[in-house]
Every structure is written in structure tokens, then in C-alpha cells.
Amino acid sequence: MITPSEIQSVKQRYGIIGNSPLLNQAILVAMQAAPTDMTVLITGESGSGKESFSKIIHALSLRKHGKFIAINCGAIPEGTIDSELFGHEKGSFTGAHEARKGYFEVTDGGSIFLDEIGEMPLGTQARLLRVLENGEFIKVGSSKVQKTNVRVITATNVNLLKAVEKGKFREDLYYRLNTVPIYVPPLRERGEDVVLLFRKFTGDFSEKYHVKPISLDAQAQELLMRYAFPGNIRQLKNIAEQISLLEENREVNAQTLSKYLPADTTRLPMALGSGSSGDHIDFSERDLLYKVLFDMKKDMNDLKKLVLESYQNGGINSSIMQKHQGLFEDMDSGFSQKENMESGPSYQVPLVLEAQKNSSLNNDDYEEDAIEDIIHEEDDNSLSLEKKEKEMILRALRKHNNKRKYAASDLGISERTLYRKIKQYEIE
Numbered sequence: 001m002i003t004p005s006e007i008q009s010v011k012q013r014y015g016i017i018g019n020s021p022l023l024n025q026a027i028l029v030a031m032q033a034a035p036t037d038m039t040v041l042i043t044g045e046s047g048s049g050k051e052s053f054s055k056i057i058h059a060l061s062l063r064k065h066g067k068f069i070a071i072n073c074g075a076i077p078e079g080t081i082d083s084e085l086f087g088h089e090k091g092s093f094t095g096a097h098e099a100r101k102g103y104f105e106v107t108d109g110g111s112i113f114l115d116e117i118g119e120m121p122l123g124t125q126a127r128l129l130r131v132l133e134n135g136e137f138i139k140v141g142s143s144k145v146q147k148t149n150v151r152v153i154t155a156t157n158v159n160l161l162k163a164v165e166k167g168k169f170r171e172d173l174y175y176r177l178n179t180v181p182i183y184v185p186p187l188r189e190r191g192e193d194v195v196l197l198f199r200k201f202t203g204d205f206s207e208k209y210h211v212k213p214i215s216l217d218a219q220a221q222e223l224l225m226r227y228a229f230p231g232n233i234r235q236l237k238n239i240a241e242q243i244s245l246l247e248e249n250r251e252v253n254a255q256t257l258s259k260y261l262p263a264d265t266t267r268l269p270m271a272l273g274s275g276s277s278g279d280h281i282d283f284s285e286r287d288l289l290y291k292v293l294f295d296m297k298k299d300m301n302d303l304k305k306l307v308l309e310s311y312q313n314g315g316i317n318s319s320i321m322q323k324h325q326g327l328f329e330d331m332d333s334g335f336s337q338k339e340n341m342e343s344g345p346s347y348q349v350p351l352v353l354e355a356q357k358n359s360s361l362n363n364d365d366y367e368e369d370a371i372e373d374i375i376h377e378e379d380d381n382s383l384s385l386e387k388k389e390k391e392m393i394l395r396a397l398r399k400h401n402n403k404r405k406y407a408a409s410d411l412g413i414s415e416r417t418l419y420r421k422i423k424q425y426e427i428e
Contacts, residue, residue, distance in 0.1 A: 002031050009058075014052055017200050018193030022185035026053065027396040034060035039132060042119075044184030046412060047232035050155040054113040064153055066110030069103050074119035074416040081124050083140050089318040094143020097259065104137055104148045108123060117177065118158040119416055125170045128152075132176050151269060152177075157414075187229040187236060195221050212250045214243055215266045224315035227261050230412045264351040271287040296388065390425045393418070397427070 007027050011015070016027070033040055034057045042050045056067045076084050083093075087102030103112055114120070120128070131137050131154060133260055136145050154177050163169035187194055195216070202214040216224065229235050239260045243252060392411065400406040408418040421427075 002028055003367055005246055007031070010056060013059075014056055016049070017197045017284045018190055019196075020185065020190040021181070022189055023193065026184050027056070028180050029180065029182050030056045031060060033057060035062065036180075037061075037151055038179045039177050040153045040180045041160075042153070042182045042184060044155075044157065044393050045186045045230075045232055045289060046157045046414070047234040048181050048186050050157075051113065051115065051235055052183050053184060054111075054153045054155065055337060057153055058111040058113075058151070061111065061151065067107045068111045068113070069107050071103060072115045074116035076413040078121045081121065082127065085124065086137045086139055087129060088140035089142045092139075096141070099139075102137070102139065104131060105146065106148055106313060107150050108148045109150075114152065114154045116156060116414060116416075117154040118156040118160055119414060120215055121426045122168075122170065125173050129170065129176060132173075135383060140206075165258050165290075187232045188227070194225050194227075194229070197236055198224060198240055201237050202244050203336065205241050205244035210247055211244060214240070214247065216252065216257065217253050220257045223254045223261070231409060233327060234409060239383055261333070302412040386425070389421070390427070393421055393425065394427065 004024075007024055010027055010031060016023070017355045030040075030053045040054075040057060042053050044050050048085045053072065055068070058064060060378075073081065082088075083096075083100065083102065083104050085104055086249065087105055088096050090096060090099045114128075120400070127137060131148065131150070135149060137148060138145055158323055160174050160178075162170050164174055165173045175280055184406050187197075196218070205211075206213040231238075242260055243257070249256070393407070396407040397404070402409065404418055404422075411418065414423075
């Protein structure tokens, strides 16, 4: 039986910070599965630390003296992934100037960690299934069957059962991989672990930059624990580094901390706590969709307030327009604010409002038409999911100077998904 002290020893060895029950349960299952040769499927959001669990399993296994290789299936182009994993013979395809050993041949007797297994092409999935069932593989361009003895550990941030239903993942492979499921909880499910991790990161950065460590007051700690952290541990580490480097006052309060937490990030609907991979959503694209829907909901709520206030005040006057000017900032026929705000804002009135001056309609007819026109205009500008998704991708790319790796992390999707979206929207 594994004791709490043994779990704590593993945490210290691999630099795992935290004491949440979900985290301890994940470590316990990893320690129990390690001495066996059973395949393990690690599920959890991007940035939650799944690779650390693969290292724990290998280090505590009978294969600990063999090789360990971690492969990101989502980062390997579809045309070369078979060659990377299983090797190829000389002349088997254009550019194959010499024979090459694949990862399954190189790690014979060791362990291989396949991250983002949900991104693996269907043809490669069939080859992987043969390795798992018979320990056999064939190099690209060869007809010779080779043997390998490799422990396979996999991880994913998508719902593989949903992928099976959509025909994107083999059902037989899913059940072969899911022999031992391990659920790594996201940061928002780990309670006070967030504060402990923040303290660890800021302590490391204080040594790196030779500055005094950052400390959070009680309200700042509460704010940190309430935040959703869609980027999980990676995002928390980036925030800790920014604060350590930029803040002169080393005692940080909630107001200061809030400047480093993106305001438009909301706790998204998630399936919580069961630990089964079937209970988790596709984190790569569905998170992005939820963000778009929340933005749309906010725009519509603002529009309702504007229409209600204009109706109650007998028309849209300057004070109402000033209060709701943000609603019209990216509308082609929107208000254009002049430089001197203090002397009273001046706006270019949309055509639907200008028509009120010369209209022969009575006030009730006008109000109904105006409301309908405004809503139609809002629909044209805000209710396109593709437009919103494209805007968010462009914003992330600009923020990170077109570095796709960091933009994908910020959006909560894989680099492969981001690359596909860039091609889909023809983004330069």
C-alpha cells in the first residue's frame, strides 16, 4: 500500500507543488500503474502537467534504466509521423536519402510518451494498434516485420470518446490505450495549490532576476484562486514572471494582481471531477467557441440596455451614447468620438437615428423600426462565430509577434489546430 509520505517523496523528486485531493489521487494511480506494463492514458487540459506523470510512471517502472522519449503527435506533420515513429528505408519517399530508425525501434526496452494522441492520423493509429497488440511494426518502404518491446504512455486534452463518435479516432485503439486512466486536474480545480505554485514561481524568479520575492495579501490570494486559468500552470508561471519583473511594490494586492489577469477570461463550462476521460470536453476548439459565445452574450446584453434606456428617455441622446460608446467601437456606421470629451462628446449619428428628424412616422412606429434596425445591424456585426474566432486568432498572433506556439497556448488550442485555422481563414 502506498503511503502519503511516499506520495510526498514523489512530489519532491519531480517538483510537483500542491496537496489537492485530485492531484494526490492522480499521483497515487501513476505510482500503482508504474511497476506494470499496462498502457496508460493521461487526460487533462493543456498546460496541466501531464508530461510529469509520464516521467513518474517510467522512473518507477522496471524499465527505468531504458530510454524514455516524449513525442508531441500534434506537432509532427501528418506526412512524416509514420517515418518518425516507425522509421523508413532508404529511397522509400522523396528525400529519404538513407535509412532511419523510428522512435519505437530506438526505445526498445524503454518507454515512449505520446502526447496529444488525439491528433494522430487514422493510418498511424492502425500502425500503433499493431505495436500495442503484437509488439510488431513495419518501417515505411519496407515489407519486413520488426519486433519492439516498448511501454506506451499516452496523453490527450480532447475527449477521445467524442472523437470516436465523429470517426476521428479508432474505437479499438481507444479501449486498448485506456487500460489505466489518469485524470490530471486543471489549476482551477486545485484550490489553494494555485497560491503555493505562485509562491514557488515568484521565489524562483526572484533568484533569477536578483529581486525581492513577491507576496500576495489575503484578497489577492482569493482573486488568484477564483481565476479560471485557461492556460493552467503555464499561464500562472507567465503571470508570476511578469509580476516579479515589473512590480516595484513587492506586496501585491488584488487591484494590482487584476492588471495581470485577462479580464475577458471567464470560468468555462467543464465536466468536473470524475477522472474518466469520457467526462472531458474537447479543450482545443470548444474553449475557443465558448469564449466567442461569451463575447456575443456580453454584446447582446449591452445592446438590450441601450435600447431600453433609449426607449425610456424618448430617444438616444448624447448622455446615453456616451455611456454605451464601447458598443459601437467596431461598427462601420458607429459613433465617432471627437477629441475633447470634457466639453461634451460629439458623435456621427447612425442613419437609423438621423432618419428620425425627417420621418413622417409617429414615435411608436419609429421606435419599433429603430430597435429592429439596431438589432439587425448588431446581428451583422457580432453574430458570426467565424468572424469572432478569426478576430481572436489575429489578436493572439499580434500579441505574440506571430509566434504560433505562444499564440496557440494563449488561445488554449494546439499548434496544429491553430495552423489549420490560419489556413482556413487565409490569415497572412
